[in-house]
Structure formats: C-alpha cells, structure tokens
Amino acid sequence: MSRAYNFSPGPAMLPEPVLRQAQATMLEFGDTGASILEISHRGADFLAVARQAEADLRTLLSIPDDYAVIFTSGGATTVQALLPLNFAAPGQAADYVVSGHWGKTALKQAAPCADARTAASSEDGGFRDVPPREQWRLSPDAAYVHVTANETIHGVEWRDIPEVGNAPLIADFSSSIASEPLDVTKFGAIYAGAQKNLGPVGITVLIVRRDLLEREGQPRAPIFDYRAQANAESMLNTPPSWNWYVLGLTVKWMLDEGGVAEFARRNARKAALLYAAIDGSGGYYRNEVATAARSRMNVPFFLHDPALDAAFLSEAKQAGLVALKGHRVLGGMRASLYNAMPEAGVQALVDFMREFQKTHG
Amino acid sequence: MSRAYNFSPGPAMLPEPVLRQAQATMLEFGDTGASILEISHRGADFLAVARQAEADLRTLLSIPDDYAVIFTSGGATTVQALLPLNFAAPGQAADYVVSGHWGKTALKQAAPCADARTAASSEDGGFRDVPPREQWRLSPDAAYVHVTANETIHGVEWRDIPEVGNAPLIADFSSSIASEPLDVTKFGAIYAGAQKNLGPVGITVLIVRRDLLEREGQPRAPIFDYRAQANAESMLNTPPSWNWYVLGLTVKWMLDEGGVAEFARRNARKAALLYAAIDGSGGYYRNEVATAARSRMNVPFFLHDPALDAAFLSEAKQAGLVALKGHRVLGGMRASLYNAMPEAGVQALVDFMREFQKTHG
Structure with missing residues (x-):
C-alpha cells in the first residue's frame, strides 16, 4: 500500500518532508563524504546539527536560558529512573500525581531510590479523569512533584496543570510536548520521548532548570549525572546522533509550519x-x-x-x-x-x- | 564530494547496501503504509524485524541458547553503569583489567555501586600494551572480571583474552565484535555499542549467560533490570527500533559476505x-x-x-x-x-x- 494515515501512538507518524530529507542524506550528508549515520558526533558537521536542533527547540518551546536542554537515550522511562538519583536525597519523599498508566510507571521507576508517594490518583475511577487539585496530598519535604501531562493509553490530559507550591514540578510531556504553547517556567523539569510529537524513536529530551542540576542527588554512575551531561552538551558518550538529526528536522518543520x-x-x-x-x-x-x-x-x-x-x-x-x-x-x-x-x-x-x-x- | 573511504572510529562507515536498504524503506516499510520509523515496536511487522536481527546475530556470533541477547540504548557506557547493579552485591568487589581509556571508563562507571578494583593496568607504559596475565591481581570474591577486548583510542587489542578462573569474565567488545570468530562460552557477558562493527549508532548489544541474570544485584529501577529486559525481549519500553532495524540489515550483510x-x-x-x-x-x-x-x-x-x-x-x-x-x-x-x-x-x-x-x- 502507499503511505497511510497512521494513528500509531508512538513510534508515530512523521511529516513526509522530514522523512524525505532523512532519505536524501542517507548516503551522503553535506560535504562529509559519508552518511550522517557514519560521522563522528564530535566533528564540526554533527555538532552544527546538534546545536541547531537545540536552538530550534528552544525557539519552538520558548525555553529560557536558565533551563538546560539534554538530549538522551533510553526513553522517558530511563529519565523516570534517573529523576530521584539526580534530584532527591537518599530516602527523600517524591510526590506522584497519577492520572493513568504512565504516571504509575513513573512512580515505579523512582521507588527503588526515593520515598515515592502517590499524592493523588484517579485509578479508582478507571483513570477516566485527572485527580482534582484539592485531593492532592503533597508532602512538605518532597524533592519534587511529578505529573503526567498527557496519558497516552488512557487518553487523559491535564488542560491546566495546577500549581504545587515550593517543590519543583516535574512533568512527563512525552505525548503532548509541542502540541500547544507551554509555559516552561512553571516547571522544574519537562521530559519527553521524541517518538510522538518531536520526531523519531530513539531519543529523549529533558528540559531542566539549571538550579536543580546543582542538587547532590544520590551516588550514581557518571553517565547518569544530568549536570555532567548538560555540561558536556549531552555527549558524555556517543549520543543517538542520527535520531538527534531527525528530531532537528522535525522541530524545524514545526517552526516552518x-x-x-x-x-x-x-x-x-x-x-x-x-x-x-x-x-x-x-x-x-x-x-x-x-x-x-x-x-x-x-x-x-x-x-x-x-x-x-x-x-x-x-x-x-x-x-x-x-x-x-x-x-x-x-x-x-x-x-x-x-x-x-x-x-x-x-x-x-x-x-x-x-x-x-x-x-x- | 561523493562517498569517501571513511576511517571514523564510530559512528563509522557502514556497508553501502545497508544504507541503500535503509534509504529505500524510509517512507514505506513493506505493507505497513508507513516508514519503519513510524510503526509500533509491539506490532507484528517490527517484531519480525527485531527477532530476525537477534536470530541472525546468534548465527553470526554462534551465540548458544543459554545466553540471552539484549538490545538496549545508552551505549556501552550505560551497560558499564548497570553491570554492578545487576551482577554485584552491594559493596562486592569487581575486578577491572585496564588496557586503555575505555577500561578506565568502565571502572569509573562501576565505582559508585561496587568495590571496583584495578586488577591490572598498562597505564604506566602509556597503554601501549596489554597487562600480562601474570601481573593480574584478582580478588577471590569478585563479582566479575572486566576486560576491554579492543581499546578504540589506544589501539590495543587482546589477541587471546586469558582465563580468569571462577568469576565470570565480562568484556567490552564495542570496537571488535564480529571482526573474527569469538568463543562466547568463555564469557559471562559481552557487550558492544553497535556503531562500529554492528551497524548504526543508537543501539547497544548485551550478550549475557542466563545464570548471571538470576543474580540479585542491587536495588535498581525496573527499567535497569537486565533479567526483566531479557524476559521482555528488550521491550520493557520503546526500544530504538529504527536503529535495531539497521543493525539487523548490517548483521545480514555480514552473513551474506x-x-x-x-x-x-x-x-x-x-x-x-x-x-x-x-x-x-x-x-x-x-x-x-x-x-x-x-x-x-x-x-x-x-x-x-x-x-x-x-x-x-x-x-x-x-x-x-x-x-x-x-x-x-x-x-x-x-x-x-x-x-x-x-x-x-x-x-x-x-x-x-x-x-x-x-x-x-
């Protein structure tokens, strides 16, 4: 069959102009004599691609300078596993507001390294609504409050994420990032697997207020340290460079549209x-x-x-x-x-x- | 310029027939009406691709059935961070034999979660040789012994990795996997970032003896649990599916050659x-x-x-x-x-x- 209307939840439909550009550069990228799949992530050619993608994403989402943008791999689930290691002290409380399957997943990933608490949940109602703000039981000492902006499976979306007070609000925006204007400054951190609204599978974006990167967190491998990753322009090791490139093409397409x-x-x-x-x-x-x-x-x-x-x-x-x-x-x-x-x-x-x-x- | 001879250490040169296949399927893959970049990793079309890649890799490297093959993301460095969490008890010794930059990296990634020891090192000689077996000081209680089969920066390769006794031998084969026949049974685990000999950037392979997956390891997020990952066919969450596909094309090309x-x-x-x-x-x-x-x-x-x-x-x-x-x-x-x-x-x-x-x- 020819190209269909593809309603996949992710990996999901990409703009055809993006696919055509990725196709056109599959054997040769610019003047490099190689595919972008084959060039060093530390060379000038790829660095230009990577930095442009970040600059365009900052424009698209109006990300202020006091937020770092980290491009990583492992999907949103890996970010969920690393949130307590980077932003919570050992045993510190972390509050989770659960409006669907992915909110529960986020809590489970954090549980081995934090006192992960369900601050509110709409599970009793079959996740057919968000839990209203007045039902949230927030911990006074929470490292952060976590919400899922849009629940991909249950089809439940916060239209206006409530204020939470002093603890930074961290939100999984995997399936709704860039779908409408977003006030980044309301959040301590936002993260999203790219394979829904930002482009290809295999790359994940974390937008994090820089003061949170100063937290000590917990003992962790250097590769799991978000401060180091931000300082290294997300290149502590070889990033998923091709996926980053296609993300950049997709962001550019959104700006052009x-x-x-x-x-x-x-x-x-x-x-x-x-x-x-x-x-x-x-x-x-x-x-x-x-x-x-x-x-x-x-x-x-x-x-x-x-x-x-x-x-x-x-x-x-x-x-x-x-x-x-x-x-x-x-x-x-x-x-x-x-x-x-x-x-x-x-x-x-x-x-x-x-x-x-x-x-x- | 046209396609050059590309001596990049990784991401590295790929076979042109592989790039041409990736290019041809960029807009439509088989009968799906979509690019392979756009289809669900849990659908029959992608599962067939994923399983064929594993089957072909097992053929290529003669991997026995008592070894699991895990396709993951985050590069070899992330595997290095997860080795102690999966295979060492809290505070247990892990021996590292260091013959270059990447052996040191492996040790550093493990250090926060294990008593990571330098069992031998050729650093005093500027990493111009491997440390001879008779100089290795192995711990009697080590969770494993780690070696780097080939050092990509220093250009130092073990031609015959020595026996280590009872502790399982774990080897980083990132830059030499599939370059020659390999006796997998000598190892407890082998891992490799794909972007050198196995195909594209953005995917990593871990080959691990199944009995090691029964070890309790240390508290860790579910997504970091290799036993669960093996049981879930490497799909605890969305894998880097396109990269997995291109890895499969590359492995098939090696078999055909x-x-x-x-x-x-x-x-x-x-x-x-x-x-x-x-x-x-x-x-x-x-x-x-x-x-x-x-x-x-x-x-x-x-x-x-x-x-x-x-x-x-x-x-x-x-x-x-x-x-x-x-x-x-x-x-x-x-x-x-x-x-x-x-x-x-x-x-x-x-x-x-x-x-x-x-x-x-």
Missing part, C-alpha cells in the same frame, strides 16, 4: 472533529473520559459491540487508516493525533467511522 | 597492509603499540613531525580519505578498519601515505 500556536489550533480542530463524531454516533462509538480531561493527542474509543472490532480494523486499513487498535490495557480503538497527523487524516477517519456505522449498524 | 571467518581474513589483511606501510616508512610514520597487542580495528599513528598533521588531513580528504584525525587524548592520526571498510580503502590509504611522504619528505 507556524510553531506551537499554529499546532494548538490544528490539534484543537482535529480533536473536536473526532470527539464530535464519537459523541454524535448515538452510542455506536463511545469515549469514557471526563470531557474536561479528554486528550487532544490520544483518543481511545470503543465500538458498542466488541465483536465488530476486527472488522473495523480490517476495513479501516483497506481505507488507508492504520494503527487504530487500542492498547492491550484498555482494548477497543485508539486514534493518536500528533502534530504530523493532518486534518485530512482525521476527516478521513470520521468519514470512515460514519460509513462503518451505516454498513454494520 | 561470509560471516566472521571471512571478516577475520579480510581484517587481518587490512591491518597487515597498514602496519607494514607504517613500519616500512623509515620512521616517517610510527605506531607505538607492542606488536602482539596491535589492534586490527583501530590503528593510531603519528607523523614524524606533528607540524605536518594539518596538511596530511587536508590532502587525505582531497584524496577521498576522511576522518583520520586521532583522538584528542593521543593526537596524531587514527585509521579505523571495521568490517565495512573495504580492502581497497586501506590500499588507497597506504598509497596516499607513501605519496605524502614523497611529497613532504
């Missing part, structure tokens, strides 16, 4: 279109998340009869709409609508859903 | 050609490593007059020979001769060196 303000408008329209189709289906399709907490990025939905799931997926693929199967935790369907998903893709999906309902209704 | 026995012959010829040119230059060029420990993969060499270095590099690039600048630790030159470097490339280098000597002699 109009930046996060423009993507906020597109993403709002895309999400509104799909939720309206679900809500207007008379119960044929349903989304169970509280309206105010519905994710603009990941829309889980269920057919009224799960026996139709296989036909839905198969006919959708025939129609050029792929990767709609829901996560195994929830079942059903899920449509991920990251920045690279065009509005025409969402229109094609809702058209297909209406047609499917007519045919199989 | 005749496997490690064939590369052993080619690599021996390439190294012999270059060392003969250096040794036969009447002192114009020199390599300082003890003959028996000279690396077949990385050949550092010096011009008799460092004032000629800039001209050498510039004229080499004009001749289509790139990335010959030595590591900043040593200065001078370095030619890396991994599997993807054709014999014609080494011939072109020695021809250039003779011509340069004539012109600038």
Whole structure:
C-alpha cells in the first residue's frame, strides 16, 4: 500500500518532508563524504546539527536560558529512573500525581531510590479523569512533584496543570510536548520521548532548570549525572546522533509550519472533529473520559459491540487508516493525533467511522 | 564530494547496501503504509524485524541458547553503569583489567555501586600494551572480571583474552565484535555499542549467560533490570527500533559476505597492509603499540613531525580519505578498519601515505 494515515501512538507518524530529507542524506550528508549515520558526533558537521536542533527547540518551546536542554537515550522511562538519583536525597519523599498508566510507571521507576508517594490518583475511577487539585496530598519535604501531562493509553490530559507550591514540578510531556504553547517556567523539569510529537524513536529530551542540576542527588554512575551531561552538551558518550538529526528536522518543520500556536489550533480542530463524531454516533462509538480531561493527542474509543472490532480494523486499513487498535490495557480503538497527523487524516477517519456505522449498524 | 573511504572510529562507515536498504524503506516499510520509523515496536511487522536481527546475530556470533541477547540504548557506557547493579552485591568487589581509556571508563562507571578494583593496568607504559596475565591481581570474591577486548583510542587489542578462573569474565567488545570468530562460552557477558562493527549508532548489544541474570544485584529501577529486559525481549519500553532495524540489515550483510571467518581474513589483511606501510616508512610514520597487542580495528599513528598533521588531513580528504584525525587524548592520526571498510580503502590509504611522504619528505 502507499503511505497511510497512521494513528500509531508512538513510534508515530512523521511529516513526509522530514522523512524525505532523512532519505536524501542517507548516503551522503553535506560535504562529509559519508552518511550522517557514519560521522563522528564530535566533528564540526554533527555538532552544527546538534546545536541547531537545540536552538530550534528552544525557539519552538520558548525555553529560557536558565533551563538546560539534554538530549538522551533510553526513553522517558530511563529519565523516570534517573529523576530521584539526580534530584532527591537518599530516602527523600517524591510526590506522584497519577492520572493513568504512565504516571504509575513513573512512580515505579523512582521507588527503588526515593520515598515515592502517590499524592493523588484517579485509578479508582478507571483513570477516566485527572485527580482534582484539592485531593492532592503533597508532602512538605518532597524533592519534587511529578505529573503526567498527557496519558497516552488512557487518553487523559491535564488542560491546566495546577500549581504545587515550593517543590519543583516535574512533568512527563512525552505525548503532548509541542502540541500547544507551554509555559516552561512553571516547571522544574519537562521530559519527553521524541517518538510522538518531536520526531523519531530513539531519543529523549529533558528540559531542566539549571538550579536543580546543582542538587547532590544520590551516588550514581557518571553517565547518569544530568549536570555532567548538560555540561558536556549531552555527549558524555556517543549520543543517538542520527535520531538527534531527525528530531532537528522535525522541530524545524514545526517552526516552518507556524510553531506551537499554529499546532494548538490544528490539534484543537482535529480533536473536536473526532470527539464530535464519537459523541454524535448515538452510542455506536463511545469515549469514557471526563470531557474536561479528554486528550487532544490520544483518543481511545470503543465500538458498542466488541465483536465488530476486527472488522473495523480490517476495513479501516483497506481505507488507508492504520494503527487504530487500542492498547492491550484498555482494548477497543485508539486514534493518536500528533502534530504530523493532518486534518485530512482525521476527516478521513470520521468519514470512515460514519460509513462503518451505516454498513454494520 | 561523493562517498569517501571513511576511517571514523564510530559512528563509522557502514556497508553501502545497508544504507541503500535503509534509504529505500524510509517512507514505506513493506505493507505497513508507513516508514519503519513510524510503526509500533509491539506490532507484528517490527517484531519480525527485531527477532530476525537477534536470530541472525546468534548465527553470526554462534551465540548458544543459554545466553540471552539484549538490545538496549545508552551505549556501552550505560551497560558499564548497570553491570554492578545487576551482577554485584552491594559493596562486592569487581575486578577491572585496564588496557586503555575505555577500561578506565568502565571502572569509573562501576565505582559508585561496587568495590571496583584495578586488577591490572598498562597505564604506566602509556597503554601501549596489554597487562600480562601474570601481573593480574584478582580478588577471590569478585563479582566479575572486566576486560576491554579492543581499546578504540589506544589501539590495543587482546589477541587471546586469558582465563580468569571462577568469576565470570565480562568484556567490552564495542570496537571488535564480529571482526573474527569469538568463543562466547568463555564469557559471562559481552557487550558492544553497535556503531562500529554492528551497524548504526543508537543501539547497544548485551550478550549475557542466563545464570548471571538470576543474580540479585542491587536495588535498581525496573527499567535497569537486565533479567526483566531479557524476559521482555528488550521491550520493557520503546526500544530504538529504527536503529535495531539497521543493525539487523548490517548483521545480514555480514552473513551474506561470509560471516566472521571471512571478516577475520579480510581484517587481518587490512591491518597487515597498514602496519607494514607504517613500519616500512623509515620512521616517517610510527605506531607505538607492542606488536602482539596491535589492534586490527583501530590503528593510531603519528607523523614524524606533528607540524605536518594539518596538511596530511587536508590532502587525505582531497584524496577521498576522511576522518583520520586521532583522538584528542593521543593526537596524531587514527585509521579505523571495521568490517565495512573495504580492502581497497586501506590500499588507497597506504598509497596516499607513501605519496605524502614523497611529497613532504
């Protein structure tokens, strides 16, 4: 088949111009006589790529100078494992606000090296909402407060992350970074696996206020030290350089398209279109998340009869709409609508859903 | 310029057929309607790629079934940080045999979580040789003994890694894996960043005897647990899937070319050609490593007059020979001769060196 509308939650759809640039440089990059896959990360050619990617990301997200940007590998989960080692004293409390699967994961990764506490959770309600601020039980001595800005599996998103007082707020923005304007200064740290909104799989971004890098943390290997990593321009060892390059191409594409303000408008329209189709289906399709907490990025939905799931997926693929199967935790369907998903893709999906309902209704 | 002979130490030259396949699938992979960069790591299409890469690597290196193969990210340095957490009890001794820069790095990464001891070192001699077995002072209670099979910067290679008794031998094979036949059963674990002999940057391989995965190790985040990673087919979280794919293409290419026995012959010829040119230059060029420990993969060499270095590099690039600048630790030159470097490339280098000597002699 030719290129489809790809609703994968991540690794996810990339802009075609980005893929074409990556393709064009696969054998030769500039004047190097080599692919960018084959050149030293410490040479001038790659350093220029790496620094431009950081500069463009700073522009895209309005990252102030008092925040470091670290490009790393191992995914968001590895960042979650390293947060207490870098930012908590041994045994110190760390508060986790849990609104879905990934918030629980973040807590589990921290637990061996911190007194990781569930400050609030919406699990009793099946993660169909965020836990309201008045229910949060914050520790007075917490090293930080952790939230998950958008829950990729449960489709639950904070529309406005509450203030937390003195402890720095650390947020997993893996599946919603760069989807709308973001006030970085509200956070001590923000991190995101790139494979949803920032570009390719295999690279992760950590944006961290520099004063937090001065914390002593806990005994850890030098490679796990974020202060050293920031000082070394994320090159304590060989970084995933090709992935960094493609991230840079993707960030540049977002700037060229109009930046996060423009993507906020597109993403709002895309999400509104799909939720309206679900809500207007008379119960044929349903989304169970509280309206105010519905994710603009990941829309889980269920057919009224799960026996139709296989036909839905198969006919959708025939129609050029792929990767709609829901996560195994929830079942059903899920449509991920990251920045690279065009509005025409969402229109094609809702058209297909209406047609499917007519045919199989 | 067109594609050059690229002597980069890593990220390093890749086989052109591998790059062409990666290029051809950049927009569409098989029947998926998407790039392999854009598809789920948990879908059937990527799982087939991942499992084939493992199967081919097992064939290439004759890896027995009682060894797990883990594909990970973070480079060899991250493996070095995780070795004590997985394989040593808190405070347990771990012996390091140090024959260059990377052996020292391995020890430093382990030091916060183990009683990491220098069992032997050739640093006093400027890392121009391996420390002979009779000088090793092994601890009776060591969790493991660590060696660096090939030192990428100093150009020092073990031709035959000595037996160590009961403690498992763990070896960093980053820059020489798959360069010749290897008896995996001699080792408790072998690891290698892929960006030298196994393919692209951004993915690392750990081959580990399964009984070592039963060790309790030390408190660590779930994502850092190698037993769990092995049980999850290296997919506790999103792996660097595209890099894994290109690694698979590279391993397949090595099998198609005749496997490690064939590369052993080619690599021996390439190294012999270059060392003969250096040794036969009447002192114009020199390599300082003890003959028996000279690396077949990385050949550092010096011009008799460092004032000629800039001209050498510039004229080499004009001749289509790139990335010959030595590591900043040593200065001078370095030619890396991994599997993807054709014999014609080494011939072109020695021809250039003779011509340069004539012109600038």
